[in-house]
Amino acid sequence: MKLKLFAAILAGKTVFWLSRLRGNKGTSLPGLVARKFYGDSLRVLAAQVRKEIIVVSGTNGKTTTCNMIVGMLMDAGYDTIANREGANMITGVTTSFILSADMGGNIDCDYAVLEVDEASMPKVLAEVTPSVVVLTNFFRDQLDRYWELDKIIRVIRDALSTLKRATLVLNADDPLVSQFSDNKLLPSVFYGLGKHQRCIKTNSQTREAKFCPYCGEQLIYDYFHYGQLGKYRCPNCYFERPDPFVEVLETVTTKKGMECRLIYDNKDVLLNIRARGLYNVYNAMAALSVGLRLGVDVDIVLESLGKYRTVTGRMESYVYHDKPAFLILVKNPTGFNEAIATLAAAEGAKDVFIAINDNEADGLDISWLWDVDFELLGEESSSYLCFICSGQRGEEIALRLKYAGIPPGKITIDRNIKTAIGNALSGRAGSTYLFTTYTALWPVHKIIKRLATEEIADDQCLSSVSGLAESVRRPR
Amino acid sequence: MINVCHLYPDLLNLYGDRGNIIAVKRRCQWRGIPVSVLEVSLNDDVDFMEQDFVFIGGGSDREQNLIAADLLKRKKELIKAIENGLVILAICGGYQLLGKYYLAGDGEKIPGLGIMDFYTRSGDKRLVGNVAVEIDIEGFKLKAAGFENHSGQTYLGNCKPLGKVLAGNGNNGKDGLEGARYKNVFCSYLHGPLLPKNARLTDYLINLAIKRRCMNIALDPLEADIEDQACLAMLGRLGFGKITN
Ligand SMILES: [Zn+2]
Numbered sequence: 070m071k072l073k074l075f076a077a078i079l080a081g082k083t084v085f086w087l088s089r090l091r092g093n094k095g096t097s098l099p100g101l102v103a104r105k106f107y108g109d110s111l112r113v114l115a116a117q118v119r120k121e122i123i124v125v126s127g128t129n130g131k132t133t134t135c136n137m138i139v140g141m142l143m144d145a146g147y148d149t150i151a152n153r154e155g156a157n158m159i160t161g162v163t164t165s166f167i168l169s170a171d172m173g174g175n176i177d178c179d180y181a182v183l184e185v186d187e188a189s190m191p192k193v194l195a196e197v198t199p200s201v202v203v204l205t206n207f208f209r210d211q212l213d214r215y216w217e218l219d220k221i222i223r224v225i226r227d228a229l230s231t232l233k234r235a236t237l238v239l240n241a242d243d244p245l246v247s248q249f250s251d252n253k254l255l256p257s258v259f260y261g262l263g264k265h266q267r268c269i270k271t272n273s274q275t276r277e278a279k280f281c282p283y284c285g286e287q288l289i290y291d292y293f294h295y296g297q298l299g300k301y302r303c304p305n306c307y308f309e310r311p312d313p314f315v316e317v318l319e320t321v322t323t324k325k326g327m328e329c330r331l332i333y334d335n336k337d338v339l340l341n342i343r344a345r346g347l348y349n350v351y352n353a354m355a356a357l358s359v360g361l362r363l364g365v366d367v368d369i370v371l372e373s374l375g376k377y378r379t380v381t382g383r384m385e386s387y388v389y390h391d392k393p394a395f396l397i398l399v400k401n402p403t404g405f406n407e408a409i410a411t412l413a414a415a416e417g418a419k420d421v422f423i424a425i426n427d428n429e430a431d432g433l434d435i436s437w438l439w440d441v442d443f444e445l446l447g448e449e450s451s452s453y454l455c456f457i458c459s460g461q462r463g464e465e466i467a468l469r470l471k472y473a474g475i476p477p478g479k480i481t482i483d484r485n486i487k488t489a490i491g492n493a494l495s496g497r498a499g500s501t502y503l504f505t506t507y508t509a510l511w512p513v514h515k516i517i518k519r520l521a522t523e524e525i526a527d528d529q530c531l532s533s534v535s536g537l538a539e540s541v542r543r544p545r
Numbered sequence: 546m547i548n549v550c551h552l553y554p555d556l557l558n559l560y561g562d563r564g565n566i567i568a569v570k571r572r573c574q575w576r577g578i579p580v581s582v583l584e585v586s587l588n589d590d591v592d593f594m595e596q597d598f599v600f601i602g603g604g605s606d607r608e609q610n611l612i613a614a615d616l617l618k619r620k621k622e623l624i625k626a627i628e629n630g631l632v633i634l635a636i637c638g639g640y641q642l643l644g645k646y647y648l649a650g651d652g653e654k655i656p657g658l659g660i661m662d663f664y665t666r667s668g669d670k671r672l673v674g675n676v677a678v679e680i681d682i683e684g685f686k687l688k689a690a691g692f693e694n695h696s697g698q699t700y701l702g703n704c705k706p707l708g709k710v711l712a713g714n715g716n717n718g719k720d721g722l723e724g725a726r727y728k729n730v731f732c733s734y735l736h737g738p739l740l741p742k743n744a745r746l747t748d749y750l751i752n753l754a755i756k757r758r759c760m761n762i763a764l765d766p767l768e769a770d771i772e773d774q775a776c777l778a779m780l781g782r783l784g785f786g787k788i789t790n
Binding site for chain 1: 556560561562563564567568571605607673674675692694736737738741742768770771772774775777778
């Protein structure tokens with residue numbers, strides 16, 4: 070076994086360095102190769118984690134929540150392993166352990182914080198035994214990649230039923246998540262957002278969870294936050310939003326992010342986060358709940374969350390000849406809408422670049438572009454000097470913009486990503502915004518890094534953008 | 546004034562289906578024709594005779610069943626309007642509902658409205674991917690592009706198809722047919738959404754709606770540069786270089 074593990078680690082690390090040399094991020098290939106050499110690599114390495122393993126799954130906010138948890142554990146002085154952004158299938162999880170192991174096959178860490186794709190939960194939980202499982206929310210994602218929500222939920226249920234001991238950290242506001250507390254073996258801790266200033270009474274955007282998971286009756290909502298998140302109850306049976314252990318009651322948007330009044334365990338504290346959007350309040354609450362469950366000092370938790378910064382690819386700032394440029398990854402309507410809201414709120418004239426690809430990782434189906442509210446840009450089209458559309462589906466995004474009310478004269482289609490970015494950066498507006506889907510991000514990244522200087526911005530936080538997903542459910 | 550009616554947007558809105566509404570709305574507005582859009586949900590009042598263009602999209606099983614029940618109550622009225630020439634676009638699940646029945650995987654036969662002569666059976670493999678179709682518009686052959694994602698396989702009885710499959714699966718992946726047409730009812734599996742990048746089809750539907758109102762106005766031609774580019778980009782990828790023959 071030792072020898073096989075050695076071979077697996079050697080092969081995995083070699084593949085990682087080779088792919089790094091070629092400019093790739095090398096996030097799942099090392100794990101894949103290592104598993105070919107030794108199928109039990111992950112099982113054996115994960116078993117060496119000294120304290121606990123935390124798994125985070127759900128549709129949105131996995132990456133941000135994981136990063137927040139890792140941040141607080143490191144601040145509390147613990148050695149922590151985590152998988153890289155996006156590498157959240159079993160190969161990616163394996164990669165993180167392979168890269169952390171020494172050549173003798175030893176792992177030296179207190180905690181492991183793992184972001185796990187919903188569909189990969191059964192495989193990962195078969196090899197890794199977490200003591201905390203966080204479920205953030207369930208929204209529709211591109212369905213040529215994901216299955217029907219009902220099916221995902223069933224799969225996660227089955228995966229969790231194999232655990233003997235673990236705490237579930239659940240979003241109280243999402244009926245699709247809170248229903249998991251019916252697991253008799255595993256205790257649940259809830260976090261949620263209370264009634265605040267901006268709650269909405271009706272929500273036509275709610276596409277899922279209109280129905281009680283137990284009796285099928287249509288749920289009644291007192292208020293919504295967004296999507297199906299809110300205060301709900303079933304008129305027919307006992308199912309309702311559970312009382313959260315961690316609850317944010319008020320939120321105030323500040324220059325650098327948000328200030329939240331947070332109640333936990335009957336204590337009233339102030340939580341600052343350097344990001345905007347309710348999504349990030351949820352991510353912070355999930356992370357805080359995990360911190361409390363692990364017994365991390367609450368002051369360390371709050372301080373750590375207060376300084377949490379966004380990660381690469383979310384919203385990066387650049388400067389091109391004194392002109393600011395922002396690069397934002399978009400993968401689904403909710404995330405794109407958030408990004409557009411940011412764009413619309415920014416002052417001055419803007420040039421815009423959008424690259425849409427339709428490879429497997431982007432989603433083969435790009436119909437979701439029609440669910441994005443580009444009309445917001447069309448209504449204020451004088452603030453935008455040009456829209457340069459690129460990527461494999463540049464024509465489709467150009468079409469979408471035309472039908473959103475943007476004058477066709479402002480729309481250009483340029484399949485050549487290099488000239489397209491060059492023209493967007495050198496446009497006449499005061500700033501440039503670049504949006505790209507997943508597989509277009511890295512080519513765009515390479516080009517922009519060559520043309521512009523990267524800036525570590527202070528209050529440009531938009532960590533929610535790429536982590537969000539709300540798009541489509543499967544028709545029959 | 547064109548009255549557009551969007552059926553069950555709160556329950557059926559998959560794959561950017563609302564793009565079809567946007568397309569009709571914009572192409573009327575650009576010609577100076579005012580448009581009103583009525584969103585209708587379960588139990589809402591609607592007089593189909595008053596409508597000019599009705600759109601119904603697709604959903605997953607649970608929504609489909611609720612909607613079938615709601616539509617059944619409106620069946621008589623709907624048939625009357627259809628016979629009167631009401632223009633309807635039904636996509637995916639909405640398409641299936643207009644047929645005789647849906648045969649589920651467990652053998653259960655879920656009745657449809659029976660307005661058109663076709664049935665759908667659940668298939669073991671999802672039909673997913675980009676599609677090119679040739680649609681016959683009054684003798685004029687038009688190539689359209691879209692994206693399909695359905696597990697139901699539809700078989701037409703005494704009913705015309707919307708078009709012939711050039712690439713992709715269409716109704717069932719076997720007989721080379723896509724969609725269905727009866728009077729001014731157009732059914733299709735194509736998302737994409739269907740209308741925006743197939744602007745000639747959109748204009749045809751608008752024309753039919755206007756004709757039914759006996760408004761003898763010819764539609765002003767509109768440039769469709771970006772529309773055609775978007776359609777051609779996909780047609781080209783699937784091996785077809787021209788929109789019309
Ligand atoms: Zn109930």
